[in-house]
Amino acid sequence: MYAFTYEAPGTAADAAALAGQGGQYLAGGQSLLPSMRLRLAQPGQIVDLNRVEGLAGITVTAQAVEIRAMTRHADVAANPQVQAAIPALAELAGGIGDRQVRARGTLGGSLANNDPAACYPSAVLGLGARIITDRREIAADDFFQGMYATALDSGELITAVRFPVPKKAAYLKFKQPASRFALVGVFVAQTQQGVRVAVTGAGLSVFRHAGLEAALNQSFTPDAAAQVLIDHTELNSDLHASARYRAQLISVQTQRAVSQMLG
Ligand SMILES: Cc1cc2nc3c(=O)[nH]c(=O)nc-3n(C[C@H](O)[C@H](O)[C@H](O)COP(=O)(O)OP(=O)(O)OC[C@H]3O[C@@H](n4cnc5c(N)ncnc54)[C@H](O)[C@@H]3O)c2cc1C
Numbered sequence: 001m002y003a004f005t006y007e008a009p010g011t012a013a014d015a016a017a018l019a020g021q022g023g024q025y026l027a028g029g030q031s032l033l034p035s036m037r038l039r040l041a042q043p044g045q046i047v048d049l050n051r052v053e054g055l056a057g058i059t060v061t062a063q064a065v066e067i068r069a070m071t072r073h074a075d076v077a078a079n080p081q082v083q084a085a086i087p088a089l090a091e092l093a094g095g096i097g098d099r100q101v102r103a104r105g106t107l108g109g110s111l112a113n114n115d116p117a118a119c120y121p122s123a124v125l126g127l128g129a130r131i132i133t134d135r136r137e138i139a140a141d142d143f144f145q146g147m148y149a150t151a152l153d154s155g156e157l158i159t160a161v162r163f164p165v166p167k168k169a170a171y172l173k174f175k176q177p178a179s180r181f182a183l184v185g186v187f188v189a190q191t192q193q194g195v196r197v198a199v200t201g202a203g204l205s206v207f208r209h210a211g212l213e214a215a216l217n218q219s220f221t222p223d224a225a226a227q228v229l230i231d232h233t234e235l236n237s238d239l240h241a242s243a244r245y246r247a248q249l250i251s252v253q254t255q256r257a258v259s260q261m262l263g
Helices: 012-020 032-037 073-078 080-085 087-094 099-104 107-113 120-127 210-218 222-226 243-262
Strands: 005-007 024-026 045-048 058-060 064-068 130-133 137-139 144-146 158-164 168-175 182-191 194-200
Touching: 012 024, 012 045, 024 032, 058 080, 064 080, 064 107, 073 087, 073 099, 073 107, 080 087, 087 120, 087 168, 087 182, 107 120, 107 158, 120 144, 120 158, 120 168, 120 182, 120 194, 168 243, 182 243, 194 210, 210 222, 210 243, 222 243
Parallel strands: 005 045, 024 045
Antiparallel strands: 058 064, 064 158, 130 137, 130 158, 168 182, 182 194
C-alpha cells in the first residue's frame, strides 16, 4: 500500500480548491479504484465528491435533459422523465456494466475518464451535449481528445451535462461479454442540426463518423448506412476483435439503430 490523504468536502468550491492543490476527484470509484489497485494511478490526495452538495440530480425541460455530474447510472436509467425525453439515454445508462457499476458509477466520472469503450461519451457526442464545469461550458465536439484524454484542465470539475432533446435517437451496443463495455457501440441521433453518428469502442476514443452522417442526412434508411464503406485502418484490433470486425460492427449497429428509430 502507498500513502495518500483523503478529504470529503461539502461544497464544489472546497473540492475544486483541494484539487487545485494536487488532489484527485473520487466519484463512483469504478474506474479510479481499480486503477489505484493496479498502481496505474497513484494520487497523493483523494478528494471524495460524494458529500458535495448539489452535485447530483436531473432536470428535464422540453428542450434539454440536464444531469448533474454525481448522478449514478442507475438513477438515469430509472428516471421516468429521462425515459420519456431521451429514451436512448436511459437505455444506455441501464446497459452499463452490471448492477454494482450502475449503482456507484457516475456520469461525470465516466466522461472525465473517457475510456475508449465507455458508453456515455457516445451519447454526449451523438446528441451534441454540453459539458458544464466549475469554470466553463465545453461542447461535446471539443471535449473528447484521445485515449483517456479530455479538454478538462487540471483540477477542473465537471458539474453537469446538458443534453439537447433530439427528434429521435438510438444506442446499439455490441458488448464485450466479460466486461460488458462496448466492443462497438453506435449512438445515432436525429437532431435539429441533422443526423449525428457517434462510435465508441472501435477507436482510441469516441468519434463521429462523417460518412455515415452524410449518407443518413441524405436518406435516413438502413440501406443508406449499409452503402457506406467503413475504413478499418485506424480502428482498434485486439484479442476480442480485429479492426475489420469492428468496422463491420459499426456498419451493422448503425443499420440496426436506424431501423429501430424508424420503428
Ligand atoms: C466491471 C465494469 C464494467 C463496466 N462497464 C461499463 C460499460 O459497459 N459502459 C460504460 O460506459 N462504462 C462501464 N464501466 C465504467 C463505469 O461506467 C464507471 O462508472 C466510469 O467509468 C467511471 O465513473 P465513476 O463515477 O466510477 O468515476 P471514478 O472511478 O470515481 O473516477 C474516474 C475518473 O474521473 C475523475 N472524475 C470523477 N468525477 C469527476 C468530476 N465530476 N469532474 C472531473 N473529474 C472527475 C476521477 O478523478 C477519475 O480520474 C464499467 C466499470 C466496471 C468496473
